[in-house]
Amino acid sequence: MATPVIMPRQGQSVESCVIAQWVKKVGDKVAVGDELFTYETDKAIFDEAAKVEGELLAIFFAEGDDVPCLTNVCVIGKPGEDISAFNPAGAAATTAGSAVAAPAAQSASAQSPTQSAHAAADPAPVSVSDLVISPRARALAGKQNVDLRAVSPTGPKGRVIERDIVQLINDGRFATGAAGTDYRPGIAGTGIGGRVSVADQANQGSSPPPPAVASFYEEKHSTIRKLIAKAMVQSLASMAQLTYNASFDATDILQFRAKLKKARESGLADMIDLPENITINDIILYTVSRVVKNHKMCNAHYHDDRMVIFNNVNLGLAVDTPRGLMVPTIFNADQLSIGEISTQAKELSAACQKGTISPDQLKDGTITVTNLGALGIESFTPVINLPQTAILGVNCLRTDVRNVNGLAVPYPSMSLSLTCDHRAIDGAPAARFLRGLTNALESFSLLLLK
């Protein structure tokens, strides 16, 4: 007899999962333990392995489909078996022998119309928005900032009633009203969404206090957020990253900007066709595009078996957008003047902000610059864009002092945070690159000669 494979419920709060990838296709032979498909929740990706052997007879959902938990996803069995009864849509699915399956689907759905309806209606209301809560329980939960995700309904017909909320309060599953940041001591939830699982209850006492959950709302991940998350985790998990910090005297670049400003005010800029505005970031982009050519391992891609070292510089530019981090590329930046770099950086940023950026402009970077200086960051550890080998973080302008003939003399200072993949670049070469950058920036007017 054919066996349906359901979409597992990965934790109480999960209503549905997205099919990420089909590993097997209809008609494939399947052994116990074979990976059938991967699926995603908002937090993770899981593999679903076959629990029976046979042939994959039908697949009811495509990659990217959002499938309610406990719904049949595919069927394994012997070729020619009737699988239509398992189809949650009640209609013909992608089957191994569709000529046989189509009429069978009709008769089966006529015979047991309740089965598919049941499968769709059955999931218990465990997501907060789907909980059935009595008005009294709801009022109490609101008043006490109770974490409803952890509730176990005990009322008639699965309704959350007052005593369930009282139970949560007794368990410490609520935030203090004023702070809204900290649970009172109680059972620590380690389940999905911080929920108290059966295991947590069994381990009561030994667990650390549960994480702070105050008043909150949930937001499904956007695709970009998923991509960022994936990229970041992969980056940090797969590389040997470390960050080097160094500061430089920003007097020269500030004087350069002041001169430019003066030239604009006097009309000189227009006469000799100077660019509108050159930001500190533009200056740094320009500097990187020139200096990195002398530190080729930092303008490279690292692969397990080789390095790809670039002759040109495709400069990645980290842009903060409402949708999340995006990194457009200034191609062949080493060939561009500072004015051209400035213009491109501006245009690419705007396109990212608007969401009109072309995917083609989001790839093939060879090194990336990320700037948190405007937000007052003095030092951080940028995360490398795989498979690049380096990323330069730009920090804020500060006023430092130095000893000049026994006097503390102030000067404008700026620091850079360079993260390199130690697999590709050892400490000294990385430090040399950073030194190269700071030296160049301290004598920026000379660098313009390059």
Add this chain to the structure above:
Amino acid sequence: MTKHLHIDPQEMRQPGYIEFTKIPVNQYKRTIADEKAFFSKDDFLRIYRDMRFIREFESMLYTIKTTNAYNGIAYNNPGPAHLSMGQEASSVGQAYLLTSEDFIFGSHRSHGEILAKGLSAIDKLSEAELIAVMEGFLGGAAYKAVLEFHKGKNKSVKGLAIDFLIYGALAEIFAKDTGFHRGLGGSMHAFFLPFGIYPNNAIVGGSADISVGAALYKKINRKKGIVVCNIGDGSMACGPVWEGLMMATMDQYKTLWEGDMQGGLPLLVNIVNNQYAMGGQTRGETMGYDFAARIGAGVNAEQMHAERVDGYNPLAVIEAMGRKLEILKAKRGPVLMDTLTYRYGGHSPSDADSYRTPEEKNAWLAQDSILAYRAQLIAAGVASNDDFAAIDSSIVETVTNAVQMAADPIISPRMDLFKTPAAIEELMFSNRKIARMDERAPDVLMAKEANPRVLAIAKKERFTSDAAGKPVPKNKVYQFRDGVFEALIDKFYEDPTLIAYGEENRDWGGAFAVYRGLTEALPYHRLFNSPIAEGAIVGSAVGYAMCGGRVVVELMYCDFLGRAGDEVFNQLPKWQAMSAGILKMPVVVRVSVGSKYGAQHSQDWTSLCTQIPGLKVVFPVTPYDAKGLMTTALNGTDPVIFFESQRLYDVAEQFHAGGVPVGSYEIAIGEPDVKRAGKDITILTIGATLYRALEAATLLEERHGISAEVIDARSMVPFDFEKVIASVKKTGKILLASDACDRGSYLNDLARNINDLCFDYLDAAAVVLGSRNWITPAFELEEHFFPQADWFIDIIHERILPIPGYTPTRSFNDTEMLRRAKLGV
């Protein structure tokens, strides 16, 4: 049921015959010449005038109904108009000798009787009396309108009084605020107490038992005058009419009532025999009596002094009325008149006369009472054509003026329910507290303190347990029935008008011994046995109260409520508001809710009464509450349906600390009472179910650690939700329970309100637990029908608060609810 009357088998078994005497039919034989000895020219002409007034008034209404205008005055009258053209002689003949102290009751077709009685009263009252009546009636609104309209016309007081009468009646028919009852009675319920005109009744035969109560009031309270019950021949098959006749002719008035109370009721039952019901012809088709007067022969030995009178001749009717009044004054009543008449119009203007021929109508028109009378007077040289023409034109002018006034929205506005939205609401109950309806000393047979029941109760413990907490034995403890008794006997010694009657009320002391001891205390005319006639028992109480008395009647079983359906649902609750607050209705109807006696003797029909606007409904279940609520009901002026449970007549007071007070005290109607405090769930009960709820509360506490608060509704209408809301806010959960069948139970109404009022505080929707929608089975099976203590726990578990580890024995889940509903069980 009396030891005073010996039933002798020797006598009862003697052979013999029942003798009847002849019933006169149209035996009036006088001529105008003969009548000159009794009537002056003015008298003769006044009789003509009064008939002509009625004819013009009814014709005017017919014209307005059918053409929306009268004499050029446009008006649309959407309300009913059951007109009496043709019946004028019977009305005027009846009213001619009556005074304002004589009361008439009518039917849906009684405009003629009202006008005739009013015109007769105006003729007899002095100008000062008339002015006092008109100025004093409902703040003088109608009188002011009449005075304003006729300003500068130099009208006589009697002339103005006639304008007032015609206008007041018409404004009432037109539903105007200046009508006799502010337009709330209307055509079928018009009346005017100061002229002795008591309510007409839209229910066929409705006046029959009410007028018996009015006659009882006259007799028992020694009031002057007689009572006339005008009912149509179409009502002669109605049960309440027969019940009224039986109760009006009880032998006990002659055999058992003592002293000046001995003798028949001052009641004239007048069958206005226009020979048609709505369309059914009574003689020859729907009845078998041939002459309606024959009925008298079947009622009592006096044959009710019945006779058929020619109602087409006003003088014949007056002559007969004169003889009947003599009989009534001699306490030989009641009497029955079958007044022959004919209506020219249909049942109403929409009637197409499909049931009679034009020839028949023309034949009666050819003998028209007004034209014939006028011709007779001219022939006898009493009056000339000019006399009649002058009367005719004056009448048309009076009626035209009345129409002009009544149709005018400024002179005669309607009740403005936008400006005064509570105008009708305030009339639904009089809400007065009047300790005694009359100031005279009550008729009693002994000092209250010497009464054997009072003495016995004095020896009883007034709480369920003694000071040490030891339960008092049943025969030594003050019981529920004692609470009702104490309230009643106190009132009997305070209010001289208070009477009580029903089945087995005297001697037996009521089927449940509530009245034991009252027989010794009260003369027959204050406590008597009625025939088994629930309709007349309640209907006569309505009439008694309408006239100014206070009365307690009893329906032995709640199941008999249907037998008094019209009286409880149409008469008792409606007259206070329909009279614009002029009538009061201090009636307590004791209704005993049975058990153990199966399908027709064990039903809780309390909900039926709550559906009827105008009734107060209470259901006390403890001695303390019974005495307090009965005292309140007896002090009040509103109709109270006072339910008692046969399960509880011997129950002792278990709640009120200190027991039932000896003195008089009131419990406000509408005030529920917390009988057991708790914090987890509220249980609200109506009636005897309280005790099973308390049992359940104990089980919940002891077995499941759930603390239930139990509230006894005590009253159903009105109902103050305050305590219930406070409790639900505390517990968040409520179960409502009573012995009424769950479908249509008043509990559903309470539950709906609680769901609305407490929604944000509720942990579950309010749940109703009633009896099954079955027949009440035998006592041995009752545990499957009435809610039992374990049902409470089952339904709480399934619908409100699942109890860990509990397995219910009965299902109250959704599936079961839907199944029962689908099957209608």
